[in-house]
Amino acid sequence: MHIGGSRSVSLPVKIALITVGVATVSSCSSHKQVASGDADALAGRARQVAAAWDDSTAAAAWRAGYYPMGEEVQAPRGGWRSQADRQAYEQGDFTLRAQLPETRPKNGRVTWAGGESLTRPLVGADESYKALASGRVNGKSRLTVTSARLGKITLITSRGPATVSAWLFTMDGYASPLKQAAAIPSKPPRPPIGPAHGIPGFPINRLVRIAADGRSVTVVALHGVCKGESDVDVLETNGSVVLSDSVNDRKHGSNCTKQARLQQMTVTLGRPLRSRVLLDGYTGQPILYKGLRGLSQSGSG
Structure with missing residues (x-):
């Protein structure tokens, strides 16, 4: 073919x-x-x-262990406002207009639907943002982060859906945040x-x-x-x-x-x-x- x-x-x-x-x-x-x-x-x-x-x-x-088998980043509720915003996200085209939290809990919980849970170390807000903003910016960025706080995200793992600690990034023009899982996956055996x-x-x-x-x-x-x-x-x-x-x-x-x-x-x-x-x-x-x-x-x- x-x-x-x-x-x-x-x-x-x-x-x-x-x-x-x-x-x-x-x-x-x-x-x-x-x-x-x-x-x-x-x-x-x-x-x-x-x-x-x-x-x-x-x-x-x-x-x-904790192994994500689905997207660890979730777009704001309702999705991207435009194809241009989606493309900016995919290219890592972000601007930071906020002071990111400098402290965080050392560990967070990964909790599955059946009640099982696992403690995993967390990445900081700065590291999480850098993973998002990994692209080269040409001119003015379309996506501007104005604040960040620690919250939760639900994603698919090798053990089924789980609730995971996540960084929630507020952006200009969006009523709900962009979420990125903060828990570090387990090392594969x-x-x-x-x-x-x-x-x-x-x-x-x-x-x-x-x-x-x-x-x-x-x-x-x-x-x-x-x-x-x-x-x-x-x-x-x-x-x-x-x-x-x-x-x-x-x-x-x-x-x-x-x-x-x-x-x-x-x-x-x-x-x-x-x-x-x-x-x-x-x-x-x-x-x-x-x-x-x-x-x-x-x-x-």
Whole structure:
């Protein structure tokens, strides 16, 4: 499938530093463009990853920690007043016209719907603001912060919805604040399995979205430009969901393995994700949420 608007990059690359067009496609658990030997290798690797994680101390640590799986920043109630304001937010185009709080509690609580809670250290208002205002300002900023205070935000985590300490930034022209989670996520556990060797394919770049019913996940993955129809394979167990980015279609020649593009793909699951660990079959690590901030979107699925 040709994905319009995607920009190619040479490999090897530092995936986290790429800014490219992201197109949306749907994906099923098939091997349409994968040679049978490569498909068997991918499937075998996914089984190894699932076996290593299921019932492991790493999985127990993951389920006991605080890992955001949804946006940690929430726009003012009612959303942005204009597309220009939305673009300013996405570009980090802010101006500070206030004295930010210099003190804060050292720790805050993350509380889940079932009553379970966890103590996590908090970032300061200054650090939180700098994370928002990370872009280059050209001329007068559209978004002006006039005050900040500590409050709460509700977001999606690996353990379901949670209420988290957050910095609430008041802005000119908005009746309600922009919220940014202040609790520092737990450090991911050390994977019980190392990365794959000798298996064609790429790591999953990031998690973008988990559907409200948990029956689908949207990820961004890296694919060769000569690859046929985009595909992410799925292996589900009681304890984990392993996603494997399918390999290049090599029939086009060796040059196709030297170029790649990021694509956004939605994968349907057999049952809700819930507390199962979402894993990358190539690296053997949990797939972390990063959203789409910093990636330009193009095309449609």
